Amino acid sequence: MPEGHAHHHPHGSHGHGHRDFWDEQASSYDRRTAWIEDRWLASRRRWVCHRAHGATLEVGSGTGANIPFYPADVTLTVTDSSPAMLREARTRARVAGRAVTVVESDGHALPFGDATFDTVVATFVLCCVADERAVIAEMRRVLRPGGDLLLADHVVATSRPLRAIQRLVERVTARRHGEHFTRRPRALVEDAGLTVVAESRGRIGVLECVHARRPG
Numbered sequence: 001m002p003e004g005h006a007h008h009h010p011h012g013s014h015g016h017g018h019r020d021f022w023d024e025q026a027s028s029y030d031r032r033t034a035w036i037e038d039r040w041l042a043s044r045r046r047w048v049c050h051r052a053h054g055a056t057l058e059v060g061s062g063t064g065a066n067i068p069f070y071p072a073d074v075t076l077t078v079t080d081s082s083p084a085m086l087r088e089a090r091t092r093a094r095v096a097g098r099a100v101t102v103v104e105s106d107g108h109a110l111p112f113g114d115a116t117f118d119t120v121v122a123t124f125v126l127c128c129v130a131d132e133r134a135v136i137a138e139m140r141r142v143l144r145p146g147g148d149l150l151l152a153d154h155v156v157a158t159s160r161p162l163r164a165i166q167r168l169v170e171r172v173t174a175r176r177h178g179e180h181f182t183r184r185p186r187a188l189v190e191d192a193g194l195t196v197v198a199e200s201r202g203r204i205g206v207l208e209c210v211h212a213r214r215p216g
């Protein structure tokens with residue numbers, strides 16, 4: 001599918017969302033996040049990606065940090081609303097020697113038919129979208145019955161003082177680039193008609209992985 005044909009979601013006021021922000025971040029993103037990558041994120045990527053199987057869609061792939069973690073027999077399609085992020089993801093796929101289909105699209109309106117994928121993945125994306133319920137509903141729609149939704153994100157903390165800090169930080173980041181620190185996708189996937197089959201939450205509760213399944 002050609003790039004440059006963005007699927008802008010219908011929430012008119014969001015327009016391009018924060019696409020320009022992410023485009024600007026793309027080329028320096030891996031360098032700036034390297035310090036959290038090994039210490040905190042890599043183990044979550046492993047948890048999520050090792051559960052992927054078959055035709056797999058990644059939503060909001062960013063620079064493609066998950067690509068090296070997928071089992072070799074996964075057929076991978078990655079999407080993001082930022083063309084600059086997708087250029088980085090292409091490079092990552094090439095370096096990893098993996099065939100990856102790259103499609104520019106917004107998570108609120110995925111350009112795929114119902115029940116297309118065996119697995120749908122989103123890591124550190126639902127914190128950044130305008131409407132996380134709508135994106136979860138879209139991911140469920142493109143998942144075949146019996147298919148797996150795999151999520152990792154930073155979520156609202158378990159401790160009250162930390163939650164207060166998250167609320168303060170979010171006041172700035174939500175306005176600046178749409179990033180939220182007080183969300184918890186785990187609480188929404190069941191509302192969306194999915195069943196949680198495995199989960200893992202860090203000690204202070206800020207990092208959470210969820211493996212949910214669309215009932216078959």
Ligand SMILES: C[S@@+](CC[C@H](N)C(=O)[O-])C[C@H]1O[C@@H](n2cnc3c(N)ncnc32)[C@H](O)[C@@H]1O
Binds near residue numbers: 085124
């Ligand atoms: C914090 S980065 C995480 C990237 C990657 N998933 C990872 O684990 O490193 C968030 C990504 O979500 C993308 N994004 C934000 N809003 C989106 C939307 N509505 N649809 C698709 N991608 C979106 C951004 O362009 C960015 O690449």
